[in-house]
Amino acid sequence: MLESILRVIALTRKELLAVLKDPRARNSLLLPPILQCLLFGYAASYDLNHVPYAVLDRSHSVASHDLLSGFEGTGLFERVADLRTQRQVRDYVDDRRALLAVEIPADFARRLRAGRGADIQIIADGRNSNTANTALGYARSVVSAFNDRWRADHGLPGPAVTVAARAWYNPNLVTRWNMIPGLIGTLTMIQTLMLTAMSVAREREQGTFDQLLVTPFRPAEIMAGKALPSMLIGITQATGVLLVAQLWFRIPFEGSFLTLYAGLTLFVLAAVGIGLVVSALCQTMQQAMLFSFVLIMPFALLSGLTTPISNMPLSLQYFTRINPLRYAIDIAQRVYLEGAGLGVLMPDLWPLAAIAAVTLAAASWMFRHRLQ
Amino acid sequence: MAAPVVTGEDLRKTFRAPGDGGEVHALDGVSIEVHAGELTALVGPDGAGKTTLIRLMAGLLAADGGSLRVLGIDPAAEPQRVQDRIGYMPQKFGLYEDLSVQENLDLYADLHGVTAQERSQRYPQLMEMTDLGRFTGRLAGRLSGGMKQKLGLACTLVRSPELLLLDEPTVGVDPLSRRELWVIVEHLVRDQGLTVLTSTSYLDEAEKAARVLVLHRGRALAQGEPAGVTRIAAGRSAVLDPGPGVIVRSLQARMLDDPEVIDAVPDGGLVRLVRSGVATPEADRATIAGLVPTPVEPRFEDGFMVLLRGTAAHEAGVDIRLQRPLAPAAEGSVVEVRDLVKRFGDFTAVDHVSFEVRRGEIFGLLGPNGAGKTTTFRMLCGLLPASGGTLRIAGVEVARAGAAARSRLGYVAQKFSLYGALTVAENLEFFASAYGLRGAMRRGRIEWALRQFDLAGHSHTASAELPGGFKQRLAMGAALLHEPDILFLDEPTSGADPLARRAFWRRITALAEQGVTVIVTTHFMQEAEYCDHIAIMDGGRVLAQGSPAEIRGLARAGEGRQASMEDAFIAVVQAARAREGEARP
Numbered sequence: 034m035l036e037s038i039l040r041v042i043a044l045t046r047k048e049l050l051a052v053l054k055d056p057r058a059r060n061s062l063l064l065p066p067i068l069q070c071l072l073f074g075y076a077a078s079y080d081l082n083h084v085p086y087a088v089l090d091r092s093h094s095v096a097s098h099d100l101l102s103g104f105e106g107t108g109l110f111e112r113v114a115d116l117r118t119q120r121q122v123r124d125y126v127d128d129r130r131a132l133l134a135v136e137i138p139a140d141f142a143r144r145l146r147a148g149r150g151a152d153i154q155i156i157a158d159g160r161n162s163n164t165a166n167t168a169l170g171y172a173r174s175v176v177s178a179f180n181d182r183w184r185a186d187h188g189l190p191g192p193a194v195t196v197a198a199r200a201w202y203n204p205n206l207v208t209r210w211n212m213i214p215g216l217i218g219t220l221t222m223i224q225t226l227m228l229t230a231m232s233v234a235r236e237r238e239q240g241t242f243d244q245l246l247v248t249p250f251r252p253a254e255i256m257a258g259k260a261l262p263s264m265l266i267g268i269t270q271a272t273g274v275l276l277v278a279q280l281w282f283r284i285p286f287e288g289s290f291l292t293l294y295a296g297l298t299l300f301v302l303a304a305v306g307i308g309l310v311v312s313a314l315c316q317t318m319q320q321a322m323l324f325s326f327v328l329i330m331p332f333a334l335l336s337g338l339t340t341p342i343s344n345m346p347l348s349l350q351y352f353t354r355i356n357p358l359r360y361a362i363d364i365a366q367r368v369y370l371e372g373a374g375l376g377v378l379m380p381d382l383w384p385l386a387a388i389a390a391v392t393l394a395a396a397s398w399m400f401r402h403r404l405q
Numbered sequence: 406m407a408a409p410v411v412t413g414e415d416l417r418k419t420f421r422a423p424g425d426g427g428e429v430h431a432l433d434g435v436s437i438e439v440h441a442g443e444l445t446a447l448v449g450p451d452g453a454g455k456t457t458l459i460r461l462m463a464g465l466l467a468a469d470g471g472s473l474r475v476l477g478i479d480p481a482a483e484p485q486r487v488q489d490r491i492g493y494m495p496q497k498f499g500l501y502e503d504l505s506v507q508e509n510l511d512l513y514a515d516l517h518g519v520t521a522q523e524r525s526q527r528y529p530q531l532m533e534m535t536d537l538g539r540f541t542g543r544l545a546g547r548l549s550g551g552m553k554q555k556l557g558l559a560c561t562l563v564r565s566p567e568l569l570l571l572d573e574p575t576v577g578v579d580p581l582s583r584r585e586l587w588v589i590v591e592h593l594v595r596d597q598g599l600t601v602l603t604s605t606s607y608l609d610e611a612e613k614a615a616r617v618l619v620l621h622r623g624r625a626l627a628q629g630e631p632a633g634v635t636r637i638a639a640g641r642s643a644v645l646d647p648g649p650g651v652i653v654r655s656l657q658a659r660m661l662d663d664p665e666v667i668d669a670v671p672d673g674g675l676v677r678l679v680r681s682g683v684a685t686p687e688a689d690r691a692t693i694a695g696l697v698p699t700p701v702e703p704r705f706e707d708g709f710m711v712l713l714r715g716t717a718a719h720e721a722g723v724d725i726r727l728q729r730p731l732a733p734a735a736e737g738s739v740v741e742v743r744d745l746v747k748r749f750g751d752f753t754a755v756d757h758v759s760f761e762v763r764r765g766e767i768f769g770l771l772g773p774n775g776a777g778k779t780t781t782f783r784m785l786c787g788l789l790p791a792s793g794g795t796l797r798i799a800g801v802e803v804a805r806a807g808a809a810a811r812s813r814l815g816y817v818a819q820k821f822s823l824y825g826a827l828t829v830a831e832n833l834e835f836f837a838s839a840y841g842l843r844g845a846m847r848r849g850r851i852e853w854a855l856r857q858f859d860l861a862g863h864s865h866t867a868s869a870e871l872p873g874g875f876k877q878r879l880a881m882g883a884a885l886l887h888e889p890d891i892l893f894l895d896e897p898t899s900g901a902d903p904l905a906r907r908a909f910w911r912r913i914t915a916l917a918e919q920g921v922t923v924i925v926t927t928h929f930m931q932e933a934e935y936c937d938h939i940a941i942m943d944g945g946r947v948l949a950q951g952s953p954a955e956i957r958g959l960a961r962a963g964e965g966r967q968a969s970m971e972d973a974f975i976a977v978v979q980a981a982r983a984r985e986g987e988a989r990p
Contacts, residue, residue, distance in 0.1 A: 039838065042838075243818050
């Protein structure tokens, strides 16, 4: 047993040395995850802040000015033009100069004063439905704020029901808060899977794997010696992303680090298991690289990071159950934002354990019946 | 006399070494002349600069210094004009393995714009010359190594070049195909008046050339007729008869340590010597190690070794001592192979192979590329499961061999597989730990390996940046750290220069004397002379096995000379192929 442990330590040490001594490998370990994290934090956001809009104000009244100042006041909108004709509205939206066009009819103020209710028209560029929806949502809240003000100023009764919306865990609904904790899992998975898959393939290609197999190393020891360094590196990368989230983006961490790292360790083990299966199937580094990419794409798409799993077709929803990333993102977001404990996370933890057990067992079987 | 086809003067080419940016002088002031209608050979070990020189001539590389004219053209300035007039066959010729022989030929004819009329004239000639006519429909990937080389040569010759450049056309090819390739090349020169430049690391091939250029580490050691190189050893060559009961390689190893001896190799049951002094009547009567040398005619290799020794200091004697007693001699065989079979799909790579190896023996597996020796070897080491038969090492079934059984084996892979990013010391430390060495024992063994293989000066060099010969030494050092009872060596001497090869065999001889069992594969037929037993493999089967003397006995002696191991190999393979031909209806 002692012999076994010493051999695994020797192999782990060798793997880490091989990675850390190669300047290219060394730099590719921490830099890309942190850069990607910064990139995602700034670029990947559904929040809009400079929504260009055009105005066709036919009313030219105090009321219409009051309404429009509501748009200005949010700081989210940027008026690009004051239009005169319907025709211009079409031009501005067509060539994407304006995302929204607000059209106020000539009888706007008159009808309001008469207490009859007035209509305005907001035209949105629907070519990107996501953005259009978000922008329209902002516009609606501006209009409803105007309504409240008007009622109060003119002594009219308020609406019967008002919704007081509070978004828990992310009070301002900033996409970044949701995205960055999710990246802890995603970025770690990409690197861990590739690193593991490539490390065995590299040894195969350079002939050192044979050398390893004729030493007293048992297949299980080789696997452990390959898995441990990848896990260590994976956890270190996750820590890097976590630090960026807290120190740079200042997203408040609600949970316990112990819980988060317990979940991450299980997740990284599952990713290493998949990497080892890939490496058992591949003879060359090129194959391992291709295979890893083929796996990583669906894992990332079907993880729930960017699109909700509940919106996917049922068959794909089943697939997400064997996707370790799905659970890792859930764990990271829940521990990070809501402070979830281990008990609550059980539905995420046991599938990770199961995936790790199955892939590691499969990889070890393939290593033993290797090289057919 | 007409102007030379190629003239190169003071050619220099330096490459940046991978990693820390050291420089490798691939060519360090080499001059060369190739004359029309002659065969010129570039001779030298791997890394001598042969390929670089040929690539300069083909216009594929530009020299850093010196001047070069090929057919009166500067190939660096006008590569296409040179390439239109020469034929170049690189070491790995670009055959399309999924195309048939005919399709490959057609493809190259198309690429070179050979007209249909020229083809109708050229193809029959090429087919007759290469004897490929029977295989036109066969996929190139399914040809043997020798036939692939012939097809490569045919593709190079689809149009008539004025100069043919061949880069090691015979490397890794079996002796029979090697001989056939040379017949073709000699025919091209003699009967068609073609100018040919070929490189080779086989010294016997150099004797067939009209002119040779001996290269070593980017410098020219000699240039001129091969007889001129041979003459350097005039009066120095001799043979010693070890007499009954003396192992030839043990005597040869002792001879190598003698400062009076430049070179010693086992040769046909005798030890062939090159002495540092020219023989005089007195010297002839003097005995060496109590034996009287018989002077013999020098050969090219003898002269080459004299030149090579001049570049390197005489290495001190090797004292490779095991520090622990080996397991007591077991009765019977250490390695036992019976009816070993390996199939890949419907292809049988190893076909009922049986042999035995006793303790302290050196056993050689000989054969061309693709003969099945590497597959056999991998099964012996437990790297590949057998499809049938039994394989026992030290009485243990290989398939069931546990960590304890593996800890008694040492293994040196074909490419001296080491962790390139790790330093020499780190590699040794890793393998020491892998074999369970700890503490003072571990330190002691690592120091031993560094000292024994002269690696101390390189211990902090990344192993990927070691020069070729040192990689082999490090691989040997790593494999011997735990003092294995059985040593497996896969093509340990391929790519090594002759001096390194002799040092290697001297160590192996010393280990075998101490009871280490050695199993080695090689495609150098002369190296079979170092073995106690050899098995000749071809097409997955063992065609003959026995002691080197027994194997040599299978061939008829040539005129005025004893049959060589190569003659024996060719005789055995030809006989087997003839039998097969008869067996088929």
